[in-house]
Amino acid sequence: MRIVVCVKHVPDVQSERSFGPDDRLSRGEDDVLNELDENAVEAAMVLVEEYGGEVVALTVGPEDAAGSLRKALQLGAASAVHVLDDAAAGSDVVGTAAVLAAAVRSIGSEAPVDLVVTGMAALDGMTSMVPGALAATLGLPALTLAAELSVEDGTVRARRDVGEVGEVLEAELPALVSVTDQANEPRYPNFKAIMAAKKKPVTQVTLEDLGVDPAAVGAAGSRTRVVDVQVRPPREPGPVLVDAGEAGLALAGFLAERKLV
Numbered sequence: 001m002r003i004v005v006c007v008k009h010v011p012d013v014q015s016e017r018s019f020g021p022d023d024r025l026s027r028g029e030d031d032v033l034n035e036l037d038e039n040a041v042e043a044a045m046v047l048v049e050e051y052g053g054e055v056v057a058l059t060v061g062p063e064d065a066a067g068s069l070r071k072a073l074q075l076g077a078a079s080a081v082h083v084l085d086d087a088a089a090g091s092d093v094v095g096t097a098a099v100l101a102a103a104v105r106s107i108g109s110e111a112p113v114d115l116v117v118t119g120m121a122a123l124d125g126m127t128s129m130v131p132g133a134l135a136a137t138l139g140l141p142a143l144t145l146a147a148e149l150s151v152e153d154g155t156v157r158a159r160r161d162v163g164e165v166g167e168v169l170e171a172e173l174p175a176l177v178s179v180t181d182q183a184n185e186p187r188y189p190n191f192k193a194i195m196a197a198k199k200k201p202v203t204q205v206t207l208e209d210l211g212v213d214p215a216a217v218g219a220a221g222s223r224t225r226v227v228d229v230q231v232r233p234p235r236e237p238g239p240v241l242v243d244a245g246e247a248g249l250a251l252a253g254f255l256a257e258r259k260l261v
């Protein structure tokens with residue numbers, strides 16, 4: 001099986017976030033592989049370990065997104081493709097999907113791609129819409145939010161949990177699947193994997209290489225734009241109950257008032 005896994009380079013969720021003059025999230029050196037995309041790489045690796053083949057990691061991102069590709073290679077991907085082009089910066093969902101689709105087609109021109117795997121959401125933009133938009137652009141069936149994934153006889157099968165209900169979907173390959181953080185436990189790369197990743201090939205491509213019109217993507221081509229951004233106000237400190245023998249009653253009253261008991 002030949003599987004393309006889409007991985008995004010995002011600000012670390014633990015880091016202090018800031019916004020630039022264009023109201024877009026500032027990107028920095030501390031950015032990391034989107035944690036939820038580790039589940040995507042793991043899902044692809046499990047399939048390749050079962051059926052053979054290879055995983056190609058793909059990102060659209062700035063120069064330091066190479067760090068996220070390197071991590072994907074440490075997690076087992078055989079090679080990586082980095083779409084690196086200033087004109088792609090600021091792409092919205094449609095623009096991102098257009099660039100990713102062109103890159104998947106380009107990877108597929110070398111040898112057919114059976115499956116595209118994405119994470120369930122990027123922890124910065126967090127729309128969870130890229131997988132659907134990418135599948136639509138590529139004309140592939142989309143099995144989104146898979147909590148379980150398997151492939152048999154050219155058919156991919158995914159279990160998704162919708163509230164109290166579990167659904168099982170299937171589609172013929174080639175297809176696109178987005179996986180949740182319930183799908184698996186991503187592996188930790190060992191020393192050997194870290195060293196091996198250094199030798200794996202990473203191909204840089206531009207929009208021109210992919211035949212994508214720069215005016216149709218990036219900030220220039222985006223159909224959505226951030227018009228305002230506000231830092232969430234700090235939370236008000238809660239009341240402190242000092243126990244002088246009545247704190248239990250006061251606590252029960254506090255919870256009852258808020259209909260919490």
Ligand SMILES: Cc1cc2nc3c(=O)[nH]c(=O)nc-3n(C[C@H](O)[C@H](O)[C@H](O)COP(=O)(O)OP(=O)(O)OC[C@H]3O[C@@H](n4cnc5c(N)ncnc54)[C@H](O)[C@@H]3O)c2cc1C
Pocket residue numbers: 006007008009023024025026034036037040058059060061089090091092093096100117118119120121122123124125126127128129130131224226
């Ligand atoms: C309200 C809003 C605010 C935004 N703010 C900013 C901002 O501050 N700064 C900024 O630069 N952009 C911003 N964007 C753009 C946003 O980052 C893009 O829309 C983004 O490329 C796609 O959306 P997402 O991050 O929600 O991805 P999601 O749809 O949540 O991602 C799902 C999966 O798609 C794959 N994927 C997504 N993006 C990529 C990628 N680039 N490369 C490889 N795989 C990918 C990953 O597997 C990921 O797990 C904003 C967009 C919106 C709608």
